[in-house]
Amino acid sequence: MADTVPRLRTAGYNLYYGSFRALRDITIDIPENSITAIIGPSGCGKSTFLRSFNRMNELIPGVTVTGKVLLDGEDIFRADVVALRRKVGMVFQRPNPFPKSIFDNVSYGPRIHGTRDRGVLASIVERSLRDAALWDEVKDDQQKSALALSGGQQQRLCIARALAVEPEVILMDEPASALDPVATMRIEELMQSLKQRYTIVIVTHNMQQAARVSDFTAFMMTDGFRAGNLVEFGATKQIFTTPADSRTEDYISGRFG
Amino acid sequence: MTRKGAVESAMRTVLLCAGLASLLIVAMTGIFILREAMPAFREVGVWRLLSGSEWRPGQELYGLLPMIAGSGLVTLGAVCLGLPIALGCGIFLAETAPGWIRGVVKPSIELLAGIPSVVYGLFGLVVLVPAVRGFDYPGNAGFGLLSASIVLAVMILPTIASVSEVAIRSVPDEYRKGALALGSTRWEMIRTVVLPAARSGILSAVVLGLGRAVGETIAMIMVIGNSVMMPSAMGGPLPGIFLSRARTLTGNIAVEMSYATGLHSSALFATGVVLFVLIMLVNSAARALMARNAGGGRG
Amino acid sequence: MKPSRNGRVTARKAWQGCAFALFWLSGIAAMAVMLAVVGYVVVRGAPELSLSFFTTSPRGGLSGDGGIASTIVATAYLVVMTMAFAAPLGIGAGIYLVEYAGNSRNRIATTFLKLSRFGSETLAGVPSIIFGLFGYALFVTAMHFGFSLLSASLAGACLILPVVVRTAEEALKAVPEGYREASLSLGATRWETIRKVVLPSALPGLTTGIILGVGRILSETAVFYVTLGGSYRTPTSVLSSGRTMALHVYYLAMETRAFEKAMATGAVLVILIIIVNLAINAVSRRLSAGSRS
Numbered sequence A: 001m002a003d004t005v006p007r008l009r010t011a012g013y014n015l016y017y018g019s020f021r022a023l024r025d026i027t028i029d030i031p032e033n034s035i036t037a038i039i040g041p042s043g044c045g046k047s048t049f050l051r052s053f054n055r056m057n058e059l060i061p062g063v064t065v066t067g068k069v070l071l072d073g074e075d076i077f078r079a080d081v082v083a084l085r086r087k088v089g090m091v092f093q094r095p096n097p098f099p100k101s102i103f104d105n106v107s108y109g110p111r112i113h114g115t116r117d118r119g120v121l122a123s124i125v126e127r128s129l130r131d132a133a134l135w136d137e138v139k140d141d142q143q144k145s146a147l148a149l150s151g152g153q154q155q156r157l158c159i160a161r162a163l164a165v166e167p168e169v170i171l172m173d174e175p176a177s178a179l180d181p182v183a184t185m186r187i188e189e190l191m192q193s194l195k196q197r198y199t200i201v202i203v204t205h206n207m208q209q210a211a212r213v214s215d216f217t218a219f220m221m222t223d224g225f226r227a228g229n230l231v232e233f234g235a236t237k238q239i240f241t242t243p244a245d246s247r248t249e250d251y252i253s254g255r256f257g
Numbered sequence B: 001m002t003r004k005g006a007v008e009s010a011m012r013t014v015l016l017c018a019g020l021a022s023l024l025i026v027a028m029t030g031i032f033i034l035r036e037a038m039p040a041f042r043e044v045g046v047w048r049l050l051s052g053s054e055w056r057p058g059q060e061l062y063g064l065l066p067m068i069a070g071s072g073l074v075t076l077g078a079v080c081l082g083l084p085i086a087l088g089c090g091i092f093l094a095e096t097a098p099g100w101i102r103g104v105v106k107p108s109i110e111l112l113a114g115i116p117s118v119v120y121g122l123f124g125l126v127v128l129v130p131a132v133r134g135f136d137y138p139g140n141a142g143f144g145l146l147s148a149s150i151v152l153a154v155m156i157l158p159t160i161a162s163v164s165e166v167a168i169r170s171v172p173d174e175y176r177k178g179a180l181a182l183g184s185t186r187w188e189m190i191r192t193v194v195l196p197a198a199r200s201g202i203l204s205a206v207v208l209g210l211g212r213a214v215g216e217t218i219a220m221i222m223v224i225g226n227s228v229m230m231p232s233a234m235g236g237p238l239p240g241i242f243l244s245r246a247r248t249l250t251g252n253i254a255v256e257m258s259y260a261t262g263l264h265s266s267a268l269f270a271t272g273v274v275l276f277v278l279i280m281l282v283n284s285a286a287r288a289l290m291a292r293n294a295g296g297g298r299g
Numbered sequence C: 001m002k003p004s005r006n007g008r009v010t011a012r013k014a015w016q017g018c019a020f021a022l023f024w025l026s027g028i029a030a031m032a033v034m035l036a037v038v039g040y041v042v043v044r045g046a047p048e049l050s051l052s053f054f055t056t057s058p059r060g061g062l063s064g065d066g067g068i069a070s071t072i073v074a075t076a077y078l079v080v081m082t083m084a085f086a087a088p089l090g091i092g093a094g095i096y097l098v099e100y101a102g103n104s105r106n107r108i109a110t111t112f113l114k115l116s117r118f119g120s121e122t123l124a125g126v127p128s129i130i131f132g133l134f135g136y137a138l139f140v141t142a143m144h145f146g147f148s149l150l151s152a153s154l155a156g157a158c159l160i161l162p163v164v165v166r167t168a169e170e171a172l173k174a175v176p177e178g179y180r181e182a183s184l185s186l187g188a189t190r191w192e193t194i195r196k197v198v199l200p201s202a203l204p205g206l207t208t209g210i211i212l213g214v215g216r217i218l219s220e221t222a223v224f225y226v227t228l229g230g231s232y233r234t235p236t237s238v239l240s241s242g243r244t245m246a247l248h249v250y251y252l253a254m255e256t257r258a259f260e261k262a263m264a265t266g267a268v269l270v271i272l273i274i275i276v277n278l279a280i281n282a283v284s285r286r287l288s289a290g291s292r293s
């Protein structure tokens, strides 16, 4: 961990929904070109934490934050939010393709950011669909409505849509929880191939999944009524074999949560 | 990025203006009518306006009681005639009608709710008024509360039927299954479980119907006779009152608006205020009832 | 024990039979009454309908002669003008309320939201003649627009504005939150999100709202009775007086007593309303088909 550069860093980071404190003093360094899994029981603040990296929490009325979140050493709250979200893409729990064609879904981001040329868009779409391992299934039918795809295909389309704006970081919030085991496997394989070029942070409910795909694992939990504690963060192998904190061990061995 | 920011904030401002303008129109409607009504309230007095039984603009007499009575009675008549059929029809559609009948009747009823009131008024004028004229009764000319009540009953029927149907259908199926599993007949299930669960929705259907009845203008002017007089039974039995001519609050405004000036015009605005308050009273009474019902249901 | 129990079951069944018979009866009665009214007008009006009825204007005077050409023109102008005022304003307000004020914790924005909700709820129940009163006092007299298409369409716009805002809000709220999140997470601004994602998916709902508004204007009479003037001539400018088809029915029935012509005009109106309803059904069927797949 010491020899990799942290791409994302939070320091003394707190988030409040109104007066409810959902994240407590979180300090973490997320290395680049790796997969970091965030695990923990329901309601402990995983999604909230993930949404901090692209400032999606700002869309919720009444949210306030204190502390720092840095992307490549720069304070994300000072950055332009549009530029930030371009660098930090997101894939949501339920596949949420737009009710448009496959092509229009993937080219949505580049178009927003000013690419007009049809040929350029077509090559971006092809590259993104290939990267998302969807190209072979849809290449002849890119004008088909995205809503006609299966759930697993839709989620890969959403990944392609996020890739099309060439982000540096991809945030995934339980991306496979709405999918069947075969589709889940494909998404996991896909993440492995993407991590060469992207920094991936994934929230998952499923500990086997975290153990299978991630390089680093962050364990969060609710302590009594107090949500949003980061208990332990480290290499996945270490967290799953020799956790430093007894609460992590309890959770992993299924004693609660 | 800055161009994007500029577009974003420009659009935000434009949309905000649309929102503000809409709100302003709402506020202005109220303020303007109140302002125009002020002279009448000041010079005639609220109490004399509400309780005066003479409306003779030529002699500066502005009493709205005949019109309040007219609006009240015609609404009462319409509700007595229309409500039972409308509710029965709502229950029929929601609970007992076979699918294909429902598929035909439901859209027709929704369609009928949108038929212009002038068409209903025309039917009243051509068919009902001559028919009612057939009753031999002192002062009966066909135009009057009975014809108006029938027309209005037909007009509120589709509104009440379709809104109450929606309310009844939205009662969760679990309730029905629960009641049937305990050995209720379907009618007992409807009476003891479904209707109580749907009562606040049914109540709002009734309020909607009442509002439509009190607010109806054109169809009323066409059949009610428009005479400014306290409805009376002309010495006969009390129901004879429905053969009396009358004028509604809405009709009072519509009939005299185009030539009224000065205090007379202000008194018409005051009529509008009274009408508005009346409707608000009905709405808030219904809301209070609903709140009480909901509280009772929970307790 | 057993016989009496059976007896009670029989009695309960009998009650059910009575109650259901009554429901059937009211269902049939409701349909019959309403169809009789509309059917009567359409059937008695139909013989008058001919091509010349649509292409000639009312002759005026007390005879009731002539067709409805000028009233069709006036109705069309009025519908277009009213919607031109009400649709952008109402849909704009709906967008602001749902997409901006609804996502804000700002005190002013939330107060605004509450006020407009209260306003549109209140106005939804206000009798249309009150808008006529308002329109007459403000547009016809105070602003000196006189009895004209302009006054009438402004008053009509006030009448349907709450309906348009309401349906726009509902249409926008029905757009899944996931679409907005996805678009924003790709770096789109709020407005880009609204224009490229939210509005296209809300389009059927917004269209329904507009068609509803058109239907309302077609059938409204009271407001235009006190703002439009009632001239039977073809309007030539926005300051012309005129009469809509619905108003024409009223004048024919009440002033010239030309009942056959009134019923013919009424029949045309009824057919128009049927078309409006079919359009709404078609749009909402497309809406549900779109969301199902």
Ligand SMILES: Nc1ncnc2c1ncn2[C@@H]1O[C@H](COP(=O)(O)OP(=O)(O)O)[C@@H](O)[C@H]1O
Pocket: A017, A020, A022, A040, A041, A042, A043, A044, A045, A046, A047, A048, A049, A060, A227
């Ligand atoms: N929009 C919100 N408003 C208020 N509280 C919220 C909101 N979203 C989440 N929370 C609260 O914050 C805590 C963390 O939620 P979340 O991040 O969704 O947890 P997780 O993803 O780990 O299940 C929960 O207690 C939840 O109730």
Ligand SMILES: [Mg+2]
Pocket: A046, A047, A048
């Ligand atoms: Mg979550």
